[in-house]
Amino acid sequence: MPVPLAPYPTPPAPYTPPANGVQSQLVCSGCRNLLVFPVGATSVCCAVCNAVTAVPPPGTEMAQLVCGGCHTLLMYIRGATSVQCSCCHTVNLALEANQVAHVNCGNCRMLLAYQYGARSVKCAVCNFVTSVGVSVISYSSLTRFSLNCL
Template structure:
């Protein structure tokens, strides 16, 4: 039987025979120690930087070592597991992932609760379009600028 581990050097997924104490990566030659076989491991792709993360099965969240994003695991699968959003923690500024539509998210690092409902509902966007200069009916060179503002409510 084979198991899997993520290379600690290049983050490649490595296959190895069960019982091996460590594995050498064929790509970067880094030796990665293997967790004791008593721990059930699972993997998840970071929602921010797309790095493959390994974690102990049963964990509710995993912090990415590359971008520091706290990723939610799928311990109790929801009906729509792909609908997640990200927000910065209101206290420590770490990027948090949460199920889309949730009113708030609690940071696993500093325990601060960030409200996400109001931040996503009242975003305004300003659009400035500058077209090439043209000539008016009298022959004068004029600029063509259009400004638009929208407040999108969901």
């Protein structure tokens, strides 16, 4: 007499994001990877390290910056004045967008961000110091500058 086979179990239904597709992001508290999650979630489990990261309450605006010490992406609550890196413990200034200016490095052309009002900025890639805020440069000073860099 043949034995009846049990039916295959039905696989769990795959996760379906909200109909409006609104997503948010935060940095994993374990491995510092960027996590993308649907709005409304209260916590997110990282697929890389399995760390569970709590999601800030709705309405909390987040900002991000790159650590000046170890170049790790940091996320913080917008409005904070400083952010301590959890990897290297460097305390980074958290400036609002209107307090930050940008300039290309005078040597390697890397886009640099610096505190508005600073007179110079040092490139983290090539260590070249670029003067900022100079409105008029004469041709003779530019030529001397170019010769000094060769």
